[in-house]
Amino acid sequence: MSLPDDTPKFDPRMLEALVCPQTHAVLSYDAENQELISKAAHLAYPIRGGIPMMLIDEARPLE
Amino acid sequence: MTTDTAFWDRAAPRYARSPVRNTAAYAATLDRVRSYLTETDRVLESGCGTGSTALKLAPHVADYTATDISPGMIEIAQTKAAEAGVPNLTFTAAPADSDPFEPESFDAVLAFNLLHLLRDLPAGIARARALLKPGGLYITKSGCLGNMNPLLRLALPVLRAIGKAPYVNVFTRDQLEAEIRAAGFEIVEARAFEGAPATWFVVARKT
Numbered sequence: 574m575s576l577p578d579d580t581p582k583f584d585p586r587m588l589e590a591l592v593c594p595q596t597h598a599v600l601s602y603d604a605e606n607q608e609l610i611s612k613a614a615h616l617a618y619p620i621r622g623g624i625p626m627m628l629i630d631e632a633r634p635l636e
Numbered sequence: 637m638t639t640d641t642a643f644w645d646r647a648a649p650r651y652a653r654s655p656v657r658n659t660a661a662y663a664a665t666l667d668r669v670r671s672y673l674t675e676t677d678r679v680l681e682s683g684c685g686t687g688s689t690a691l692k693l694a695p696h697v698a699d700y701t702a703t704d705i706s707p708g709m710i711e712i713a714q715t716k717a718a719e720a721g722v723p724n725l726t727f728t729a730a731p732a733d734s735d736p737f738e739p740e741s742f743d744a745v746l747a748f749n750l751l752h753l754l755r756d757l758p759a760g761i762a763r764a765r766a767l768l769k770p771g772g773l774y775i776t777k778s779g780c781l782g783n784m785n786p787l788l789r790l791a792l793p794v795l796r797a798i799g800k801a802p803y804v805n806v807f808t809r810d811q812l813e814a815e816i817r818a819a820g821f822e823i824v825e826a827r828a829f830e831g832a833p834a835t836w837f838v839v840a841r842k843t
Contacts, residue, residue: 594736627730
């Protein structure tokens with residue numbers, strides 16, 4: 574997925590501090606899909622306009 | 637979508653346009669908060685709304701992270717920050733009582749007009765404490781409905797039922813301070829500001 578040039582980008586340095594709000598476990602960054610993956614919670618949290626959306630209702634369940 | 641997120645998302649555009657009601661008390665509160673912050677601090681603000689306070693405080697610290705349960709509020713905040721050009725300010729949408737960050741990563745956790753909106757107050761305070769470094773400061777400003785006119789308290793469930801008010805947790809100043817102390821803090825300062833008697837400002841240090 575390509576983003577328009579004027580879209581604010583997620584700063585990967587934020588990952589150093591961010592954890593999953595459900596499990597408080599570490600996240601991995603999927604740059605292509607603009608998602609933060611919580612393996613422990615089986616959830617993918619979207620990044621929209623550079624902003625991590627760390628809410629269950631926004632998250633995509635992983636198989 | 638949780639009812640809290642839906643309520644605050646719906647409120648976001650109007651909230652962003654509405655001016656601060658008591659500008660003198662707001663300015664006095666900001667001055668007081670600033671006096672506790674240093675330019676090397678990493679700061680978290682929980683329940684930042686559309687980011688007006690974050691924009692004012694971020695230039696005084698090293699790193700400022702602001703969260704809100706409402707993506708609608710956060711998106712407006714991000715736009716305002718981009719326009720203002722505040723490079724050390726980042727936003728995250730997150731549950732109000734479970735900010736998703738590494739333990740002991742902040743020198744100060746701020747929560748303005750938030751604690752009375754939490755469905756689980758002890759959980760929210762405990763989370764803030766976990767995120768604070770040892771000796772870190774928890775700086776809050778909360779509506780103490782337990783000290784307010786009982787008629788307003790009676791009206792709240794009605795307003796909530798028709799979608800005109802959010803969930804509100806009723807406590808007194810004393811009850812709030814007791815909750816904060818019980819979580820593992822010492823109270824450093826507790827006061828109201830002139831013109832805003834129902835809003836209780838508390839600065840607490842993690843013990």
